Amino acid sequence: xxxxxxxxxxxxxxxxxxxxxxxxxxxxxxxxxxxxxxxxxxxxxxxxxxxxxxxxxxxxxxxxxxxxxxxxxxxxxxxxxxxxxxxxxxxxxxxxxxxxxxxxxxxxxxxxxxxxxxxxxxxxxxxxxx
Numbered sequence: 001x002x003x004x005x006x007x008x009x010x011x012x013x014x015x016x017x018x019x020x021x022x023x024x025x026x027x028x029x030x031x032x033x034x035x036x037x038x039x040x041x042x043x044x045x046x047x048x049x050x051x052x053x054x055x056x057x058x059x060x061x062x063x064x065x066x067x068x069x070x071x072x073x074x075x076x077x078x079x080x081x082x083x084x085x086x087x088x089x090x091x092x093x094x095x096x097x098x099x100x101x102x103x104x105x106x107x108x109x110x111x112x113x114x115x116x117x118x119x120x121x122x123x124x125x126x127x128x129x130x
Contacts, residue, residue: 003031003120006029006105007026007105007122007124011027011087012024012126013128013129014128021095022092023091023093024095029083029084030086031120035079037076038060038067038076038080041069041080041107041108043107044106045104045105045107046058055069056069058090059088059089059091060072062084062086066089095128098128100127101127104121104123105122107120
């Protein structure tokens, strides 16, 4: 139901570190009506212009802290709250070229009362400025 709101259409762009472009980041929301513990995020998948991003190249940040997806599996003290914008960073040397890019996001979250683990998806075209 909230999947069309997962990718935020603001707060995205290439990531600079020590004077070089090391990746691309965008803001994302949880597609669930309640917050969840970070260990309940089973997976976050990103596809850029039809090319899947390797799991080890994705970072998740919320409230000033950053985790790899593997680190999130054992993060029992922090949460991703409803409507809270998290930053999803894709490590990619050079980032994205200026212009439009099709970004696909999938989130698989474990919900205690569901007998299955749902995966929700959103796709947006984001334009990197020149």
